[in-house]
Amino acid sequence: MPIPLPNPLAEAREALQQRVLRAVADRSPLRLVGGGTQAGLVRASAGEPLALSVLNGLIAYEPSELVITAGAGTPLSVLSATLADQGQMLPFEPALAGGQATLGGAVAAQRGGPRRWLAGSVRDFLLGVRLIDGLGQEVGFGGQVIKNVAGFDITRLQAGAWGSLGLITEVSVKVLPRPQAECTLQFAMAQAEALQQVNAWAGQPLPLSAVSWDQGILRLRLSGVPAALASACATLGGQALENDAAEAHWTSLRERTHPFFEQGGTLWRLAVKPTSPVLDLPGAVLWEWGGGQRWLRTEAPAELVRRSAERAGGHAMLWRGGESGVPVFHPPAAALAALQRRIKHALDPHGIFNPGTPDFL
Amino acid sequence: MGHIESLPSSATRKPDDAALVAALRNVLPHAAVLTETEARRPYESDGLSAYRQQPQVVVLPANEAEVQAVLQVCHRLGVAVVARGHGTGLSGGAMPNERGVLMSLARLNRILEIDAHARTARVQPGVRNLAISEAVAPQGLYYAPDPSSQIACSIGGNVAENSGGVHCLKYGLTVHNLVKVRALLIDGTVIEVGADAPDAAGFDLLALLTGSEGLLAVVTEVTVRLLPRPRTVQALLASFDDVERAGQAVANIIAAGIIPAGLEMMDGPATRAAEAFVHANYPVDAEALLICESDGTAEEVADETARMRAVLEAAGATEVRFSRDEAERLKFWAGRKAAFPAVGRLAPDYYCIDGTIPRRTLGSVLNWMYARAEALGVQVVNVFHAGDGNLHPLLLFDAAKAGDFARTEVLANEILAKCVEVGGTITGEHGVGVEKIDAMCVQFNAAELGIFLGVKAAFDPDGLMNPGKAVPVLHRCAELGRMHVHHGALPHPDLPRF
Numbered sequence: 001m002p003i004p005l006p007n008p009l010a011e012a013r014e015a016l017q018q019r020v021l022r023a024v025a026d027r028s029p030l031r032l033v034g035g036g037t038q039a040g041l042v043r044a045s046a047g048e049p050l051a052l053s054v055l056n057g058l059i060a061y062e063p064s065e066l067v068i069t070a071g072a073g074t075p076l077s078v079l080s081a082t083l084a085d086q087g088q089m090l091p092f093e094p095a096l097a098g099g100q101a102t103l104g105g106a107v108a109a110q111r112g113g114p115r116r117w118l119a120g121s122v123r124d125f126l127l128g129v130r131l132i133d134g135l136g137q138e139v140g141f142g143g144q145v146i147k148n149v150a151g152f153d154i155t156r157l158q159a160g161a162w163g164s165l166g167l168i169t170e171v172s173v174k175v176l177p178r179p180q181a182e183c184t185l186q187f188a189m190a191q192a193e194a195l196q197q198v199n200a201w202a203g204q205p206l207p208l209s210a211v212s213w214d215q216g217i218l219r220l221r222l223s224g225v226p227a228a229l230a231s232a233c234a235t236l237g238g239q240a241l242e243n244d245a246a247e248a249h250w251t252s253l254r255e256r257t258h259p260f261f262e263q264g265g266t267l268w269r270l271a272v273k274p275t276s277p278v279l280d281l282p283g284a285v286l287w288e289w290g291g292g293q294r295w296l297r298t299e300a301p302a303e304l305v306r307r308s309a310e311r312a313g314g315h316a317m318l319w320r321g322g323e324s325g326v327p328v329f330h331p332p333a334a335a336l337a338a339l340q341r342r343i344k345h346a347l348d349p350h351g352i353f354n355p356g357t358p359d360f361l
Numbered sequence: 362m363g364h365i366e367s368l369p370s371s372a373t374r375k376p377d378d379a380a381l382v383a384a385l386r387n388v389l390p391h392a393a394v395l396t397e398t399e400a401r402r403p404y405e406s407d408g409l410s411a412y413r414q415q416p417q418v419v420v421l422p423a424n425e426a427e428v429q430a431v432l433q434v435c436h437r438l439g440v441a442v443v444a445r446g447h448g449t450g451l452s453g454g455a456m457p458n459e460r461g462v463l464m465s466l467a468r469l470n471r472i473l474e475i476d477a478h479a480r481t482a483r484v485q486p487g488v489r490n491l492a493i494s495e496a497v498a499p500q501g502l503y504y505a506p507d508p509s510s511q512i513a514c515s516i517g518g519n520v521a522e523n524s525g526g527v528h529c530l531k532y533g534l535t536v537h538n539l540v541k542v543r544a545l546l547i548d549g550t551v552i553e554v555g556a557d558a559p560d561a562a563g564f565d566l567l568a569l570l571t572g573s574e575g576l577l578a579v580v581t582e583v584t585v586r587l588l589p590r591p592r593t594v595q596a597l598l599a600s601f602d603d604v605e606r607a608g609q610a611v612a613n614i615i616a617a618g619i620i621p622a623g624l625e626m627m628d629g630p631a632t633r634a635a636e637a638f639v640h641a642n643y644p645v646d647a648e649a650l651l652i653c654e655s656d657g658t659a660e661e662v663a664d665e666t667a668r669m670r671a672v673l674e675a676a677g678a679t680e681v682r683f684s685r686d687e688a689e690r691l692k693f694w695a696g697r698k699a700a701f702p703a704v705g706r707l708a709p710d711y712y713c714i715d716g717t718i719p720r721r722t723l724g725s726v727l728n729w730m731y732a733r734a735e736a737l738g739v740q741v742v743n744v745f746h747a748g749d750g751n752l753h754p755l756l757l758f759d760a761a762k763a764g765d766f767a768r769t770e771v772l773a774n775e776i777l778a779k780c781v782e783v784g785g786t787i788t789g790e791h792g793v794g795v796e797k798i799d800a801m802c803v804q805f806n807a808a809e810l811g812i813f814l815g816v817k818a819a820f821d822p823d824g825l826m827n828p829g830k831a832v833p834v835l836h837r838c839a840e841l842g843r844m845h846v847h848h849g850a851l852p853h854p855d856l857p858r859f
């Protein structure tokens with residue numbers, strides 16, 4: 001049987017619902033605040049701040065179902081520790097931000113770390129959400145089972161919507177067993193060769209779980225049963241990294257505390273087709289996810305960065321800095337922008353939640 | 362069979378056949394517009410043949426421009442349009458509308474691009490699921506979602522239904538294996554959702570379109586993610602003398618930290634029917650059979666199968682067999698794959714139910730189901746995706762016998778309600794279509810249905826795409842007495858009801 005827990009959030013949810021109903025009546029917008037770790041990206045949001053940290057608590061967890069349900073304000077560090085006790089993990093390896101990052105925030109901002117490369121993103125593991133919609137109604141979509149095709153997928157629509165489509169109160173996510181073992185290999189390799197090599201490896205049945213490249217060094221993490229890692233390492237070559245150093249490296253990417261991010265200047269996140277060749281842009285690069293997520297420190301004009309990302313099959317988000325007036329989010333094509341405004345209207349007709357985020361709405 | 366209600370008649374009107382046909386002939390070659398009764402007959406139903414309807418006209422566009430032209434005609438004339446892949450759906454999703462156009466995407470059947478290095482394939486919607494894996498096999502790649510209908514169903518239909526397969530416990534559903542989709546809105550606007558990049562700018566419209574059952578847009582191009590073919594695959598066949606113990610074994614495998622590539626269950630009647638049909642050498646005295654598959658490198662498979670055997674034996678398996686070679690592995694699967702036709706030999710008709718429950722309730726729900734079936738005098742056979750908790754009870758009946766199907770429908774509805782009651786859902790992979798439109802009123806309250814209708818209106822304000830499917834209009838639920846009105850208020854007062 002599932003661990004029967006009284007829903008610790010009923011009261012908090014009720015209070016938030018009353019607050020939203022008041023906002024709807026007054027037509028006064030709200031700015032939803034989780035752990036506040038993404039504040040830099042929602043800088044355009046107007047509205048009165050509404051703290052969601054009250055939605056903190058585990059609601060249900062049954063390891064054999066591979067599902068955990070918790071309040072949206074639950075710190076990811078708490079969830080990760082609970083899962084680790086049962087030998088499980090959040091497969092998308094989100095940043096914990098020293099205990100500040102919350103489950104709802106990870107969903108809204110679609111946050112994933114090194115393992116997101118081949119394991120999948122938050123949306124891939126999202127099974128259900130409960131929301132307070134833009135009319136102040138409590139609604140639920142999806143559930144706690146892995147296969148569920150009843151109705152439109154309003155659940156996954158919340159991933160990466162930055163809270164603009166509802167106040168998420170509860171989240172159910174699929175979890176996975178932790179790998180028995182991990183090891184990290186490193187290779188001295190120029191960027192172009194590294195992009196080529198990593199995608200060639202990814203096309204083979206190898207137990208890969210993370211990759212990064214910066215300053216001429218490619219690092220590759222493998223996860224799985226020890227015997228499989230040993231044989232894969234023998235095939236791949238390279239130099240094995242000490243466990244502590246490896247752990248520190250992947251943590252610094254997950255938390256974005258790697259020295260690359262500590263240096264000042266304008267920082268862009270480009271999501272591009274992983275096999276795209278080296279981008280013709282000035283500045284310093286660090287990439288992850290097989291070349292799919294490329295971090296770029298550059299003072300190149302925003303237009304140049306965005307066109308370059310588009311040509312590489314993707315988009316660019318202004319992560320930090322930049323000239324004033326440059327939108328944070330990559331503007332979608334006109335037809336898609338119009339469609340997204342209509343979807344926003346369907347879930348939040350009075351524009352109560354996070355007006356101005358994403359900034360193309 | 363119940364009368365199928367479609368959207369209010371104001372949403373769709375029936376222009377006279379001549380005007381509609383003339384408008385379509387204007388934009389399509391003559392042979393691509395079917396008006397003869399005989400020519401339209403094959404399109405009357407999908408795989409759920411109990412629900413049938415003659416469309417006003419059938420069109421067979423051959424490329425995206427023709428699809429666009431058809432949609433523009435329907436939009437201009439206010440005519441309903443139903444997209445159809447290869448018609449294997451099991452919920453009546455592609456059942457035509459009597460006042461509209463049935464558009465088959467079958468002629469858009471080309472593989473446009475295979476990018477082996479990026480591990481993607483870009484294909485037209487009418488390409489069959491299995492044809493993708495066949496086309497990329499020389500590169501050592503495959504497309505993971507494998508519905509049992511994969512030799513026949515289209516990738517466009519898979520996107521519309523978010524189809525699963527026996528390997529989706531480990532590799533995910535259709536939604537997890539898509540990169541990007543090109544689709545047309547009712548007014549002919551082209552949209553591209555998803556991206557070759559790990560994520561796309563803006564809302565996740567790719568997830569929203571997946572599983573939308575042809576209500577939001579017509580899919581004209583699909584880019585799928587391909588995976589490297591595993592080097593080693595092995596299957597285990599475990600017998601149990603009791604379904605409860607087999608259900609517990611399923612939960613224990615997952616709890617032990619194992620995610621098998623496949624984890625399927627067949628109950629005693631299914632096992633015996635399959636054995637009689639294909640002679641897979643199944644143990645016919647077993648009350649439940651589990652087929653567990655492991656894939657990966659040789660080391661991974663050796664480790665995982667050893668751990669699975671230990672869990673199965675501890676859970677009380679009376680026998681655990683390992684496939685010794687590829688031929689034996691395929692033999693283990695042969696019975697499972699032929700289970701539906703095998704059951705088809707037991708009775709003139711059967712009704713396949715689709716619902717999902719938490720794994721831990723497998724044993725108790727199956728025993729409840731046997732008891733209800735006996736009380737109602739219906740024979741039930743179970744063969745299903747146990748690892749996902751996705752049930753497929755097959756209810757046997759004889760359509761020629763008065764009252765037989767009615768009893769079957771009673772049990773079917775009870776089973777779906779049970780799925781919801783234990784924390785599951787009314788459909789795991791076959792979709793809502795027309796079949797489960799009423800059950801939607803059980804699973805969702807008025808506010809939730811209102812949001813579905815709002816999203817529908819954001820894509821298709823006149824309700825012309827596949828009307829009457831997947832999402833019930835609110836007055837339908839109200840008339841059924843199943844509407845949950847929340848806080849005394851109906852949402853979206855602008856939407857049609859009462």
Ligand SMILES: Cc1cc2nc3c(=O)[nH]c(=O)nc-3n(C[C@H](O)[C@H](O)[C@H](O)COP(=O)(O)OP(=O)(O)OC[C@H]3O[C@@H](n4cnc5c(N)ncnc54)[C@H](O)[C@@H]3O)c2cc1C
Nearest residue numbers: 446447448449450454509515517518519521524525575580
């Ligand atoms: C024997 C058998 C076994 C099956 N096994 C499984 C299984 O294991 N797992 C599973 O998930 N399903 C299974 N199914 C169900 C069915 O095969 C799937 O739902 C499949 O995805 C339907 O594809 P299709 O091309 O036949 O679609 P159709 O039946 O033609 O259409 C299905 C729905 O998709 C819409 N649609 C089709 N093409 C498009 C398009 N291009 N754009 C927009 N909408 C479109 C239609 O309007 C309709 O609503 C099985 C069916 C049979 C008969």
